[in-house]
Amino acid sequence: PTKPYDPENIFAKILRGEIPSTKVYEDEWAYAFNDIAPVAPIHVLVIPKNGYVSWDDFSEKAPAEEIAGFIRAVGKVARQLGLVEEGYRLINNIGPNGGQIVPHIHVHLMGGRVMGPMLT
Numbered sequence: 001p002t003k004p005y006d007p008e009n010i011f012a013k014i015l016r017g018e019i020p021s022t023k024v025y026e027d028e029w030a031y032a033f034n035d036i037a038p039v040a041p042i043h044v045l046v047i048p049k050n051g052y053v054s055w056d057d058f059s060e061k062a063p064a065e066e067i068a069g070f071i072r073a074v075g076k077v078a079r080q081l082g083l084v085e086e087g088y089r090l091i092n093n094i095g096p097n098g099g100q101i102v103p104h105i106h107v108h109l110m111g112g113r114v115m116g117p118m119l120t
């Protein structure tokens, strides 16, 4: 299991409005905002509104309705941004080896350019 959720992590502060963010989408389950250091013309982070560190506790502890709501929200963001036909990339970094920096589960949604092979 991952470590306990830290309510002082940066995305928790963004959800509480204590740190500003550029909102792209929001619904009952999810909040989406622009990444502060984009690596593609479109680089949005989609996060569940409740606190889960990673895939491990989200998949294990979140109610099915919440998991479905979150996945639907990711799809809605892609549609809202007009990325469905040209395609885009989703990434979820998990834990130390996955390169996860912020301990609130987040999906990177990247688009607006052709993505290369992802082997690093």
Ligand code: 5GP
Pocket: 010, 019, 021, 022, 033, 034, 035, 036, 037, 038, 045, 092, 093, 099, 100, 101, 102, 103
């Ligand atoms: P990770 O490596 O945890 O998957 O990705 C964390 C992401 O959060 C990075 O792409 C980083 O640029 C982004 N990020 C870190 N701090 C902030 C912030 O304060 N605001 C926003 N909008 N993005 C952030």
